[in-house]
Amino acid sequence: MSEQIVKIDGAVKRFGGTTALNGLSMEIRRGESHGLIGRNGAGKSTLVSILTGLRAIDSGTFLLNGSAPPALSDRNAWREAVACVYQHRTLVPDLSVAENLYLGRYQRKRMISWRALNQEAAAALESWNIPILPTTQVRDLGVGEAQMVEIARALNQGSRFVILDEPTAQLIASEIDQLVSRVNELRERGVTFLFISHHLDEVPRVCDAVTVLRNGRDVLHGDAQKLPTAQIVSAMVGDEATGIALTASEHVARPALAPETPVVLKARVKVDGCQDALELSLRAGEVVGFAGHSGSGSRHMALALAGHISKWSGEIVLNGKSVSKPWNPRTAVERGMALLPEDRIKTGLVGSMSIEDNITLPSLKAFSKRVLIDRRARRKFAEGNRADLGIVCHSIKQGVGELSGGNQQKVLLGSALSSNPSVLILLHPTAGVDIASKATILDIVERRRRDGLGVILVSDEPEELAFCDRVQVWVRGRKVIEKSGMSEEELVSAMEGFHLSPELS
Amino acid sequence: MTHSSPITAGAVAPKRVLSDLLQPEWAILPVLVVVMIIGAALNSAFLSYDNFYGVVQQASELGILTMGLTVVLIAGKFDLSLESTFGLAPMVGVYCLLDAGGSGLNLADSPFLALVAIFLTGALIGAFNGILVVYLKFNAFIATLATLILLRGISLGLTRGETLSDLPSLLIYPGEATVLGAPVSFLVALGLLVIITVFMSRHRIGRMLYAVGGNPQAARVAGIPVERILMGVFVVAGMLAALAGLLQAGRIASIPSSLGQNLIFNAFAAAVLGGVSLNGGRGTIAGACGGVLLLVLIQDVLVLSQVPAYWINATTGGIILIALFISKISGADKAN
Numbered sequence: 001m002s003e004q005i006v007k008i009d010g011a012v013k014r015f016g017g018t019t020a021l022n023g024l025s026m027e028i029r030r031g032e033s034h035g036l037i038g039r040n041g042a043g044k045s046t047l048v049s050i051l052t053g054l055r056a057i058d059s060g061t062f063l064l065n066g067s068a069p070p071a072l073s074d075r076n077a078w079r080e081a082v083a084c085v086y087q088h089r090t091l092v093p094d095l096s097v098a099e100n101l102y103l104g105r106y107q108r109k110r111m112i113s114w115r116a117l118n119q120e121a122a123a124a125l126e127s128w129n130i131p132i133l134p135t136t137q138v139r140d141l142g143v144g145e146a147q148m149v150e151i152a153r154a155l156n157q158g159s160r161f162v163i164l165d166e167p168t169a170q171l172i173a174s175e176i177d178q179l180v181s182r183v184n185e186l187r188e189r190g191v192t193f194l195f196i197s198h199h200l201d202e203v204p205r206v207c208d209a210v211t212v213l214r215n216g217r218d219v220l221h222g223d224a225q226k227l228p229t230a231q232i233v234s235a236m237v238g239d240e241a242t243g244i245a246l247t248a249s250e251h252v253a254r255p256a257l258a259p260e261t262p263v264v265l266k267a268r269v270k271v272d273g274c275q276d277a278l279e280l281s282l283r284a285g286e287v288v289g290f291a292g293h294s295g296s297g298s299r300h301m302a303l304a305l306a307g308h309i310s311k312w313s314g315e316i317v318l319n320g321k322s323v324s325k326p327w328n329p330r331t332a333v334e335r336g337m338a339l340l341p342e343d344r345i346k347t348g349l350v351g352s353m354s355i356e357d358n359i360t361l362p363s364l365k366a367f368s369k370r371v372l373i374d375r376r377a378r379r380k381f382a383e384g385n386r387a388d389l390g391i392v393c394h395s396i397k398q399g400v401g402e403l404s405g406g407n408q409q410k411v412l413l414g415s416a417l418s419s420n421p422s423v424l425i426l427l428h429p430t431a432g433v434d435i436a437s438k439a440t441i442l443d444i445v446e447r448r449r450r451d452g453l454g455v456i457l458v459s460d461e462p463e464e465l466a467f468c469d470r471v472q473v474w475v476r477g478r479k480v481i482e483k484s485g486m487s488e489e490e491l492v493s494a495m496e497g498f499h500l501s502p503e504l505s
Numbered sequence: 506m507t508h509s510s511p512i513t514a515g516a517v518a519p520k521r522v523l524s525d526l527l528q529p530e531w532a533i534l535p536v537l538v539v540v541m542i543i544g545a546a547l548n549s550a551f552l553s554y555d556n557f558y559g560v561v562q563q564a565s566e567l568g569i570l571t572m573g574l575t576v577v578l579i580a581g582k583f584d585l586s587l588e589s590t591f592g593l594a595p596m597v598g599v600y601c602l603l604d605a606g607g608s609g610l611n612l613a614d615s616p617f618l619a620l621v622a623i624f625l626t627g628a629l630i631g632a633f634n635g636i637l638v639v640y641l642k643f644n645a646f647i648a649t650l651a652t653l654i655l656l657r658g659i660s661l662g663l664t665r666g667e668t669l670s671d672l673p674s675l676l677i678y679p680g681e682a683t684v685l686g687a688p689v690s691f692l693v694a695l696g697l698l699v700i701i702t703v704f705m706s707r708h709r710i711g712r713m714l715y716a717v718g719g720n721p722q723a724a725r726v727a728g729i730p731v732e733r734i735l736m737g738v739f740v741v742a743g744m745l746a747a748l749a750g751l752l753q754a755g756r757i758a759s760i761p762s763s764l765g766q767n768l769i770f771n772a773f774a775a776a777v778l779g780g781v782s783l784n785g786g787r788g789t790i791a792g793a794c795g796g797v798l799l800l801v802l803i804q805d806v807l808v809l810s811q812v813p814a815y816w817i818n819a820t821t822g823g824i825i826l827i828a829l830f831i832s833k834i835s836g837a838d839k840a841n
Contacts, residue, residue: 368708
């Protein structure tokens, strides 16, 4: 038995032109809880896929339990060595807890003995001190309980090394406490954990050691109890300017709005499931950021404003007139509130339709002459957009499914702007987009902003948020700060819940 | 469909022309030609005016039904019950009018009102299906399967299994009359083909329909009233099915309780052969009509080449499979 369960040295992993891991080194000692911290794109997911044997590194060394890892195809060997509890559930909701624990393995007998299976499951759950009835349907479990079942399944398959990928993202405070104490208890009994989290305050409660990743490299190792949070944050952010190509750096130069600039959007919205109400007053030509990770509420607020969530109370005043319910996407678009959704493929574009079709989807009425669509006007508009937004394609009749991510995002932006909205809500507008397109996308928004477009930008990327005049930071349904001119470090630590830590501990 | 492959302009242009020709709706043309050559070779009567007259009449009835189904499919939904609407709507129209077998309602004397009743019935049935599928969010397959059985049952119940005959001439006319050597039903179908094609490609609601079928969430983000559009689609499909039923009733000058039975399967086969995607968002009315023509021609060739009547169904099924296979290897079925 080796002292180190994982030993990685100089690991490199490339995907096409992008380097996901760039000389990463780290060690995880047997029996410790190891925290893994890093912003989006730092290489956490790639590292997890390598630790679980879904991918192999291109160069460098990787020792698992002191020896070379098993072949990628030997799934059983991997399952016995490492288990990962992902953010999304991997249990079958309509089967019982016991069946899920033994899914695919049962008892190697021809017929299943339910009594024996349930007894075995009960014994296993009891041995790990997890108070859940094996006959319960997984559907009826809470999020925290389901997570415990996943951990139990991992342990049951023989693994004593468990990766928890942002386990607290969807948990409420009491469930987090439970998870923390259960993890600490299991560690006492010799289980090793790799704990990935966005919430820095949780790290000292759970972890012994911590590794910070940035740009595919380990930038900081240390004792989780002793490292000051400020040092972790600065390691996450780094000194090098990552977003050079963004126009965002110019935001400081934006002249102050004239005092008589009208307020285009005034909102006081309390969304179900979020503790704090959104208070917003957005003036024409202003950019307000909603910062926060998934589950923070920032996205919910924006969706409620755009009419995609109906469970809210309060008031939205758009262009001086209070909006009437039902406030749905259709009425929102009609009243001049446009949304750029975060998932281009799933919710943004119609992949089977052309660029021209997609770009005019919200504004078809404006392109209709008497009965039919004025095709010439529509083509002119689409061609104008193609030139303006710099969409690289060989024809506007090309299907959007064939375009690259950056170009798809430009089409989507063109589509959102085609109805001449007075407020544009952007959800992670430059996520998964190449650097050059990132700059163009923010540039286009900036041009419209100068013409008086009010912008709300939802993001967890400091580079994107630097584009905003002021930023509200949300953590777990609460607004922790609203400020303009926040530094990258201030933003990151606020989003990681650093400001909350005094209350929680 | 790969969404991520970046494409450089220019280099792909010649390939584009080729892929345009391989569009699902065009892939059916060579197959049509082959079937016609085979038909002409097997039986000289195939090329006769009388034979084509019959083929065109049948194709028009199935075609109008298929147009309705295609609009529903493009919007991403399903309606199995269209064939029962096909049978029931003309029946209700006639019942409003006739003292048929002593059980009619005898509501009005005007055959024109009966015509209105036929379309109204189609629209109402469509709206009923729409409410089930769109607002109550029932699975479209099961919900319209249930209405398929329900409506066919009503047809049977109303007629007690008998055939309605002695239809007023206004109701027979569209299905039976000839203008300039062509059946009126064909002219009606042709007119609808043009109107719906223009509507689908050049009216904003037509484009919205493709968007709703291609990606309902994206359509919603763009402010399109998804539910209302889908309701409209079901209503229109019901009315088209009612019209198709009226045409067939006119051709055979009677309404048997089984009018339209099993026709929906032909409509589905025709739509898919014509490149309409069962997943929504893809396909054209013209393509679907090509599929209809192919199917009707194949059946005609089989009859003319004296395939025993009892084997026609089995042969048709086999040929549909072969046609699907051809479109698979020619790459024309990307849509499905």
